[in-house]
Amino acid sequence: MTANRAIRQIRPLLDQAGYTITPTQKRLYSAADLTAYALNTDVLPQEINSAC
Helix, strand or coil, rough: CHHHHHHHHHHHHHHHHHCCCCCCCCCCCCCHHHHHHHHHHCCCCCCCCCCC
């Protein structure tokens, strides 16, 4: 599954929860690129709520 397909599938859930996906100006080619970008910017939430 591509990242874009995953985003299209989860976007309605994110909208319901009040989260907005903001496009990045940096092209991310791999999961490693995404991880490095997330760790080096303030895109990760400060707190992650449990699903249960």
